[in-house]
Amino acid sequence: MPQTKILVIDDDRTISAAVKDRLEGVVVDRVLKADLPGEGIRLALSEKPDAILLDINMPQMDGFKVCRHLKKNASTREIPILFLTIDQNVTHLAKALDCGGADYIRKPFNAAELEARVKAALRTKRMLDLLLEQARIDALTGLKNRAEMDDALVAATAAYVRAGQPFALLMIDLDHFKEINDTYGHGAGDAVLSKIGTSLSDRCRPYDSACRFGGDEFGVILGHTEGANARQAAERIMSGVIEVEVQAAEAVVVVKSSAGLASSAEMPDSFEPADLLKVADEALYRAKREGRGRLVVADPV
Numbered sequence: 001m002p003q004t005k006i007l008v009i010d011d012d013r014t015i016s017a018a019v020k021d022r023l024e025g026v027v028v029d030r031v032l033k034a035d036l037p038g039e040g041i042r043l044a045l046s047e048k049p050d051a052i053l054l055d056i057n058m059p060q061m062d063g064f065k066v067c068r069h070l071k072k073n074a075s076t077r078e079i080p081i082l083f084l085t086i087d088q089n090v091t092h093l094a095k096a097l098d099c100g101g102a103d104y105i106r107k108p109f110n111a112a113e114l115e116a117r118v119k120a121a122l123r124t125k126r127m128l129d130l131l132l133e134q135a136r137i138d139a140l141t142g143l144k145n146r147a148e149m150d151d152a153l154v155a156a157t158a159a160y161v162r163a164g165q166p167f168a169l170l171m172i173d174l175d176h177f178k179e180i181n182d183t184y185g186h187g188a189g190d191a192v193l194s195k196i197g198t199s200l201s202d203r204c205r206p207y208d209s210a211c212r213f214g215g216d217e218f219g220v221i222l223g224h225t226e227g228a229n230a231r232q233a234a235e236r237i238m239s240g241v242i243e244v245e246v247q248a249a250e251a252v253v254v255v256k257s258s259a260g261l262a263s264s265a266e267m268p269d270s271f272e273p274a275d276l277l278k279v280a281d282e283a284l285y286r287a288k289r290e291g292r293g294r295l296v297v298a299d300p301v
Contacts, residue, residue, distance in 0.1 A: 009055060010053070012055065027118055051125060052081045053083075086106065086107045141194055145212060153273040168221075172219070173216060175293060177216035
C-alpha cells in the first residue's frame with residue numbers, strides 16, 4: 001500500500017517540527033518539510049504529497065502565489081492545500097479559499113484540530129482519486145478509456161522524442177461486430193467486449209497500456225519495444241484475442257479481428273502522437289481491405 005505523506009511549506013521551523021511530531025506515524029506515514037516557497041514547489045512536483053500545509057506569509061513568495069502556481073500544474077492541481085496562518089482577517093481567509101485552498105488552520109494551532117482537518121483533507125483526496133480513476137476506466141471492459149489512451153500516447157511520444165525510448169501502437173478492430181449484436185443481441189456483444197478486455201489485460205506486460213478506443217476498437221501502447229520485437233508482442237496479444245469465444249443461446253460466437261501496428265522505428269525522428277495514430281489506423285484499414293482477420297505492420301514513413 002502506498003505511503004501517505006504531507007508537505008509542510010513554512011519558514012517557521014518550529015511549526016514544521018510541531019506538525020511532524022503530531023502527524024507523522026499517526027495520521028500519515030511521512031511529513032516532508034520545506035522552509036522556502038521555491039523548495040516547497042519543487043518538493044510538491046517531485047513527491048506528489050497527499051496534502052500540503054502552506055503558510056501564507058513567507059519570504060520571496062506568499063502562500064497565495066504558491067497555491068496558484070500548484071493549481072495551474074496538472075500534476076499538483078488535485079492536491080488539497082490547507083493554509084497555515086496567524087491572520088484573523090476574514091477577507092484574507094476568504095482569499096485563501098478563493099485561490100484554491102481547501103481549508104485553513106490558524107496558528108498557533110490546536111493539535112486535535114490540526115489532526116482532524118488533515119484527516120478530512122486526506123479523506124477528500126482519496127475520494128477524488130477514486131472518482132478520477134473511475135472516470136478514466138471503461139466500465140464494460142475494465143480497460144483504460146480513450147482519454148487515458150490519448151494521455152498515455154502523448155507521454156510515450158514525448159519519452160521517445162526526448163530520450164529515444166521506443167514504443168509501438170497496436171490498433172485492433174473486431175470484424176463484423178455489428179452482426180454479433182444483430183444476430184445474438186447486445187448482451188452477447190457486451191460479453192465479447194468484456195472478454196476482449198480481459199484477454200488484452202492478461203497478455204499485456206507491466207509497461208504496456210491497453211485501452212478501449214471506442215465501440216469495438218481497441219488500442220495497445222507497447223512500451224520499450226519497436227520493429228520486429230513490437231511485431232512479436234503484437235502477435236502474442238492477437239493470439240489471445242482470436243481465442244475469445246462467447247456462448248450465446250445455443251451457438252458459440254467466435255470473434256475475429258483485424259489489427260494495424262506502427263512503431264517508433266517506422267516514424268521520423270520527431271513526430272506527434274496523432275501522426276503515429278494515423279499510421280497505425282492506415283495499417284488497420286489495410287488489414288480490413290486485404291481480407292480481415294490479420295495483422296498488418298505499417299511501412300516506414
